[in-house]
């Protein structure tokens with residue numbers, strides 16, 4: 001089978017990449033090793049309830065944003081009902097050591113006002129912080145369609161200030177520090193390793209507006225699949241790319257599978273974890289320095305995830321998205337800390353009525369390391385030993401207690417329906433390390449670029465630009481820009497915008 | 501480190517990490533035409549130099565202007581001198 005392009009991996013990045021290429025007239029094959037596309041974001045049903053997994057909500061996809069423009073251009077938004085934040089759907093931060101809580105408003109200007117109101121002693125710094133977030137976002141091509149793609153200061157960013165340093169030099173207020181670092185959980189980079197630029201790419205769009213999608217991750221994937229079909233993408237499921245194939249003269253020729261079948265394509269976008277790509281290319285394809293860099297990329301944390309129900313209306317009590325901050329603040333880089341000292345994110349999804357009993361559904365995500373379950377790493381899913389099950393039960397119970405310690409009224413009213421550990425994530429996520437968001441986008445680390453030194457081979461995915469719906473969209477546009485022309489593709493988006 | 505030692509350290513590190521031909525490691529060797537590197541290799545070059553000399557490179561503009569092996573030598577010698585003076 002011969003195609004113009006092949007895309008390896010049908011997660012959000014791969015789906016977006018394949019649609020862009022196909023839409024622009026290139027015959028494109030999308031190759032996925034699982035039996036379904038985007039296994040990470042499909043969610044699952046348990047005890048009659050639907051639980052989301054790898055997609056709950058996203059910044060930068062509200063009406064008028066660049067992310068929405070991309071979804072429109074790809075023909076995805078027409079199949080979705082995107083619900084953007086209003087005062088009921090925003091983030092709340094709650095602290096252990098006092099009844100202090102901070103609710104994020106909708107909009108970055110509104111956030112500035114609220115921060116000033118809560119932290120009147122830090123007005124100058126708040127102003128600087130907001131300006132810095134806005135400035136960084138304006139420099140990122142595809143967040144700002146007019147930014148110059150060639151002038152990104154890579155070295156300065158890699159060696160830039162950490163978010164934690166920036167804050168500790170400018171304010172002594174631990175509450176303000178926690179409020180302004182809490183979204184580090186969204187890209188899995190602890191504040192001490194988080195670069196200001198990467199943080200801005202996450203929070204800039206997120207502060208502006210948070211949106212959720214009716215029907216959750218499963219509706220999101222269905223819309224991507226529809227758009228892929230409408231644009232003529234050929235999807236190959238249960239197909240694991242095992243090698244890249246090169247012609248005798250060294251040119252990229254395609255990709256091959258276990259059974260010897262091949263797909264020929266001169267352009268390939270790989271959206272799998274970069275370290276996994278290194279396993280399917282010939283050994284000497286890249287120079288030793290690049291090989292080493294990609295194979296030793298530092299990973300984002302994994303997680304313990306509790307899927308639960310509540311007899312109390314958490315939406316009314318809390319809102320939609322809650323962060324519990326432990327007494328020592330948000331540092332989640334040290335996993336010798338018990339879970340009670342780690343910040344936890346609780347997402348309250350829609351309420352359900354089952355057998356006429358009110359049940360509110362929530363998901364609790366606690367950062368964790370794969371090392372915490374390493375001793376059971378070789379056991380097989382479904383047949384894990386008793387010790388592992390006891391460990392799981394223990395962490396699960398402690399996470400419920402953690403929640404109750406912040407909201408005593410929930411005692412006896414919240415229940416776990418399912419619980420996953422880093423081993424579960426390792427099985428279900430695309431990351432070989434069970435990490436939540438692939439390679440870490442942290443200071444002092446050079447993540448791979450969308451282009452490689454191999455002609456025709458490009459990279460997209462959460463490890464390349466940023467995790468999340470918006471990060472994967474931008475990574476897809478950047479990778480495809482190398483094939484179609486960046487100016488052409490950004491131009492097409494701008495024109496699309498004017499015509500709409 | 502003397503200038504010669506710096507040059508030697510650079511050449512050895514680049515030969516190893518980029519599998520370059522030792523015989524081609526002359527100051528006027530053009531990185532792209534002679535040594536067959538490309539602009540994407542520049543990030544790895546920066547990393548190799550940072551590890552070999554234990555300093556951080558933030559001089560984006562100067563790095564982008566590097567064309568020959570000699571440019572790399574001069575860049576590192578200059579930077580090492582600045583660091584020595586500064587400390």
Ligand SMILES: Cc1cc2nc3c(=O)[nH]c(=O)nc-3n(C[C@H](O)[C@H](O)[C@H](O)COP(=O)(O)OP(=O)(O)OC[C@H]3O[C@@H](n4cnc5c(N)ncnc54)[C@H](O)[C@@H]3O)c2cc1C
Nearest residue numbers: 009011012013033054056057240241430461462467468469
């Ligand atoms: C618990 C959790 C909650 C999250 N919540 C949110 C959220 O609320 N909002 C948000 O925006 N983001 C969220 N994210 C992040 C988001 O899910 C990811 O950033 C995004 O889905 C990554 O997409 P991707 O395409 O880059 O990678 P992946 O989805 O990992 O795609 C890679 C694909 O490649 C396939 N593959 C691997 N190897 C091969 C091979 N050799 N051949 C063929 N196929 C192969 C894999 O099966 C996989 O489908 C969350 C993530 C987690 C873990």
